[in-house]
Amino acid sequence: MKQTAKRTIYDIAKAAGSSPSTVSSVMNGTWKGRRIKEDTAKRILGLADELGYSVNQQARGLRTAQSGLIGLILPEHNNRFFSDLSQSFTLEARKRGQCPVIIATQRDPESETRTVRDLMAYSIDALFVVGAAEPSEISRLCRSSGLPHVFIDQPCPGAPSVITDNEDGARRLTRAIIETIKPDQQGDAKVYFLGGDARLHASSRRIVGFRTEIERHYGTCGPDQIIACGYDPDIALMRIRELYDRLGGLPAGLFANSINVFEALLRFLVDVPETEFQHVSVGCFDYEPYGEFLRFPVHMIRQRHRQLVRKAFEFLDQPPADNALLMVAAELRLA
Amino acid sequence: MKQTAKRTIYDIAKAAGSSPSTVSSVMNGTWKGRRIKEDTAKRILGLADELGYSVNQQARGLRTAQSGLIGLILPEHNNRFFSDLSQSFTLEARKRGQCPVIIATQRDPESETRTVRDLMAYSIDALFVVGAAEPSEISRLCRSSGLPHVFIDQPCPGAPSVITDNEDGARRLTRAIIETIKPDQQGDAKVYFLGGDARLHASSRRIVGFRTEIERHYGTCGPDQIIACGYDPDIALMRIRELYDRLGGLPAGLFANSINVFEALLRFLVDVPETEFQHVSVGCFDYEPYGEFLRFPVHMIRQRHRQLVRKAFEFLDQPPADNALLMVAAELRLA
DNA sequence: GTATGTTGCTCCATCGATTGTGCAAACTGT
DNA sequence: ACAGTTTGCACAATCGATGGAGCAACATAC
Known part of the structure; x- marks a missing residue:
């Protein structure tokens, strides 16, 4: 020793x-x-x-053409969802006796492909991909080297994917928002969907879920109620301000389609009298523990990171069809 | 191809x-x-x-007895400071053409040593250690295998360490808290230090910094002003409640010595009328972006993760004396 | 006593890259 | 034209673990 x-x-x-x-x-x-x-x-x-x-794992790996390393690439570490995933991924990998290698690629396509290549040079045994800028390019690379890979939180055509059931989550979140609206709500009693990119898979499913629930409750859902203005908090803040001016106050309900939009809302509310914002019913399709410490209730959707990771590992053990897409229900955290 | x-x-x-x-x-x-x-x-x-x-990195590594892998072990991913470090670490490692391997060990000594051993089996080129439960055991392991290692945010005797200047940070944070106290403050006009473990290096330096500034301003700092009740938010909440009852209201200033204590404070303030808490001057020795969206100002200390990581890498390139301890000034974010 | 089987190992080629050594060919100087 | 130097590469041993093949010793069968 x-x-x-x-x-x-x-x-x-x-x-x-x-x-x-x-x-x-x-x-x-x-x-x-x-x-x-x-x-x-x-x-x-x-x-x-x-x-x-x-x-000596290098010698063993050289001989066996395996490494015991298992990769996870994600956009950034500094994000609650991603760090939740990292946590679950680490635990699961270690439980299987593998060594987790987590790399953040900054949503940069070049960095992504370089990272995938680098990981392949270490003969990693499998790769999980979260929130990639160019999923199909990554899948192509893996496929050409016969590297088992699974996409998480983002479906990639032709590759096994495990994602959250966005439509169902959005429906449940919308319902919670509607139920929290106080009956004495005066003025514009509508609920608004804010943020996200309608062309992306996740957002489009969420919009469907939102619309379905709104129509079920109010009979109709106007196009003005859906403001898919992207993920930039500054732009979201502008949209919120516009909405506030147009309605002459806060709406009855707000569906924040990402943590960024939620932050924009908070920034806006800092300057709004407490009596006003205590009457808005808010839901956020993302989880942030600090949401629980606010002076008004916020319903939140939290992705089941543990489940997502577990299912992804199961896909490794029992390779599914190449286009397998598995959905995991989200967790709704009522305020 | x-x-x-x-x-x-x-x-x-x-x-x-x-x-x-x-x-x-x-x-x-x-x-x-x-x-x-x-x-x-x-x-x-x-x-x-x-x-x-x-x-083939395995073959190369076998031959050269290097791997291009560089390790970082930390307690958990799901924490702002640690994920900030992961981010900086990843960027720096990739810039040097190395492959970052970040592993969370849940503050469990056994998991720590097992992880260090596993990483050594991959012939990692160096190891950084953050917030380990048993730093000296890790250092011993590395030393016995000749593995270069650097401790971050936690000094380890006998091993190169890079830490934040806690005393200086505490002084600056305390000063900011004092300056934010409104002159019309009635009743108990004292500032209280809450949380942390006085036996630990970081907390003890912070207490020194706090006390110094308080004494400079008020001439004296009573022992009741320092409540080092640990890191458990539930216990912190109890202490805050006790303080509130004892003073018949909120104190003039509060120095939250960790994010957990800060969360406890927020939880407490949810039930306090806005008119009351808008007069307390708060500082937190930790960074949380949501602190900026609150309805009262919070000064925060943010550790310079980028600097800490950079200096740690410099220690690899120019091996310092074994007991080298480098301090990096913290960043004070005024509300 | 010979044939067959089992036990408990050992031998050695191999994985793919590295690197000290060797050696022709081309070039230089005289 | 011949020794000496430089250029540009090829050879082959090596890193440490693996696993198919082989082999001696012993047991069992007939």
């Missing part, structure tokens, strides 16, 4: 008076299949521990 | 009509030193690109 020089199976073999291949098979657990006596195995394990030996 | 089978230097060599060693030295950039003609190098690079070749 005190040596600085790295131990190898040859050192252990010499110390145990046996051959390197015996040590090897003891260390990798195949010794029963290779008819090594249990006594021998125990003795070798003891020596290995005593001498502070640990397998 | 279309082949599923992995390319090797032998394939490229055959295609280029040259030897594997030539290809190797072209791929790893040593070709000038080995007097390879520039034409040859270019031709080989072209072929490599064309055939979709990428170096």
Whole structure:
């Protein structure tokens, strides 16, 4: 245990008076299949521990064309959802005896492909992809090298994907918003959908869910109620201000389609008298723990990161059809 | 580019009509030193690109006893400071052409040592450690294998460490809190320090900083003003409630010594009339973007994650004395 | 006593890249 | 024209673990 020089199976073999291949098979657990006596195995394990030996993964990986490394690429670390995923991913990978490698690529396509290539150079055993800028390019790369991969939170045509059931989540969130609207609400009693990009899969499903619930309750959902203004908080803030001016006050309900939009709303509300904003019913399709400490109720959708990751791993163990798309229900956190 | 089978230097060599060693030295950039003609190098690079070749890092690593992998272990992903660090770490590592491996160990000593061992099995080139439960054990492990390592945000005796200047940060934060106190403050006009563990390095330095500034301004700092009740938000909430009852209202100023304490404060304030809490001057020794959206000003200390990481990398390039401890000034974000 | 089977290993080629060494061919100086 | 130098590359051992093949010792069968 005190040596600085790295131990190898040859050192252990010499110390145990046996051959390197015996040590090897003891260390990798195949010794029963290779008819090594249990006594021998125990003795070798003891020596290995005593001498502070640990397998050289590079050599093993070179030989077996595997590495025990498993990759996850995501846009950034500094985001609650992504760090939730990182957490679940780490736990699951370690539970399987693999080594998680998580890399943030800043939503930059070039960085994405470079990262995928780099990871492949390490012979990673599989790759999970979250929120990639160019999913199909990544899928192509993986496919061309035979690298098993699964997309999370973002469906990629032709590749197994695990995503949140956005439509169902949006319906439940919308319902919660409607139910929280106080009956004494005067003026414009409508609910507005704010933020997101209607061309993207997630947003479009959410809009469908929102519209369905609104129509069920109010009979109709005007086009003005859906303001898919993107993810930029500054633009969202402008839209909120416009809405406020147009309505002469806050609307009855607001569906914030991302954490950024929610932040914009908070920034706007800082200057609004408390008596006013305490009457707006707010829902956010994203989770932020600080939402619970606000002076008005906020319903939030939290993605089931644990489930998403688990299902993604299951896709590795039981490879599904290439176009398999699995949906996981979101968690609705009522205020 | 279309082949599923992995390319090797032998394939490229055959295609280029040259030897594997030539290809190797072209791929790893040593070709000038080995007097390879520039034409040859270019031709080989072209072929490599064309055939979709990428170096097998396992083979390279086996040969060179390096890996290009660089590790970071931290308690959890789901925390602003840690994810900030992950972000900076990733950028810096990639800039150096290394592959960042970030692993969360849940503040569990066993998980920590197992992770360090696992990472060493991959011959990682260096290891950064943040917020470990047992720093000296980790340092011992690394030392025994000759693995370069640097501690961040936590000094470890005998190992190079980069930490935030807690005393200076606490002084500046305290000063900001004092300056924000409105002159019309009636009743108990004192500032209170809440949370943390006085036995730990970081907290003790912060308490020193706090006390210094308080004494400079008020001449004295009573022992009741320092409530180092740990990091549990529930306990902190109890202490806040006690303080509130004892003073018959909110104090003039509050120094929240961690994000958990700050959350406890927010939870408490949800039930306090707005007129009351708008007069308390709050500082938090931690950063949380949502602090900016509150209806009262909060000064925050944000650790310079970028700097911490940069300095840590510099320690790798220019190994300092084993007990080197470098301090980085914190960033004070005024409300 | 010979044939056949089982036990418990060992031998050695191999994975792909690296690098010290060797060696022709081209060039330089005289 | 011949020794000496430089240029441009090829050879082959090596890193540490793996696993198919082989082999001696012993047991069992007939």
